[in-house]
Amino acid sequence: xxxxxxxxxxxxxxxxxxxxxxxxxxxxxxxxxxxxxxxxxxxxxxxxxxxxxxxxxxxxxxxxxxxxxxxxxxxxxxxxxxxxxxxxxxxxxxxxxxxxxxxxxxxxxxxxxx
Amino acid sequence: xxxxxxxxxxxxxxxxxxxxxxxxxxxxxxxxxxxxxxxxxxxxxxxxxxxxxxxxxxxxxxxxxxxxxxxxxxxxxxxxxxxxxxxxxxxxxxxxxxxxxxxxxxxxxxxxxxxx
Numbered sequence: 293x294x295x296x297x298x299x300x301x302x303x304x305x306x307x308x309x310x311x312x313x314x315x316x317x318x319x320x321x322x323x324x325x326x327x328x329x330x331x332x333x334x335x336x337x338x339x340x341x342x343x344x345x346x347x348x349x350x351x352x353x354x355x356x357x358x359x360x361x362x363x364x365x366x367x368x369x370x371x372x373x374x375x376x377x378x379x380x381x382x383x384x385x386x387x388x389x390x391x392x393x394x395x396x397x398x399x400x401x402x403x404x405x406x
Numbered sequence: 407x408x409x410x411x412x413x414x415x416x417x418x419x420x421x422x423x424x425x426x427x428x429x430x431x432x433x434x435x436x437x438x439x440x441x442x443x444x445x446x447x448x449x450x451x452x453x454x455x456x457x458x459x460x461x462x463x464x465x466x467x468x469x470x471x472x473x474x475x476x477x478x479x480x481x482x483x484x485x486x487x488x489x490x491x492x493x494x495x496x497x498x499x500x501x502x503x504x505x506x507x508x509x510x511x512x513x514x515x516x517x518x519x520x521x522x
């Protein structure tokens with residue numbers, strides 16, 4: 293098992309373009325999370341899946357953001373009409389079971405909107 | 407809503423010495439979990455130590471230990487015999503124990519420098 297994998301590692305895009313990030317969780321993990329981390333800050337929760345169901349979304353997740361997890365395996369996070377304020381590190385994490393289990397994080401996708 | 411506060415943006419320690427990172431949190435829940443995560447530069451976040459709120463005994467993992475004060479809502483991390491590899495950003499995090507609770511709420515982080 294290679295851990296949580298995120299692709300791409302870095303993305304530079306022009307304002308107004310759409311971008312999509314992918315996360316491959318640890319294979320037996322049924323829970324998948326997306327977080328956003330701006331420079332010098334702690335990660336902020338965006339959304340969470342249990343299997344293929346999106347169970348919780350943060351108010352940070354505006355209507356320009358959409359996340360999917362088809363078939364309960366990998367997940368994608370799409371940002372439409374990107375803005376400079378979307379520049380951040382987008383982290384994916386996965387876990388198995390309940391709230392007391394460890395969440396394993398990927399290395400993140402760093403988005404720069406120019 | 408729960409909040410987590412780390413009041414030390416930066417800390418430094420000499421190699422082989424001991425350092426304590428502070429964390430306070432606010433919650434109305436009685437059952438929850440607390441975590442310390444380490445984020446080295448350009449590397450993924452990894453779990454350092456975990457504490458269940460219902461346990462009175464402080465968690466310990468090798469050189470890492472916590473001082474959990476539930477009434478004071480304080481959760482500090484002590485690193486003993488600091489090593490150069492301990493240099494990283496450290497985040498304190500909270501997670502509810504409710505069945506629906508799953509998100510981690512993070513503090514702002516403490517940048518730890520280890521001086522040789």
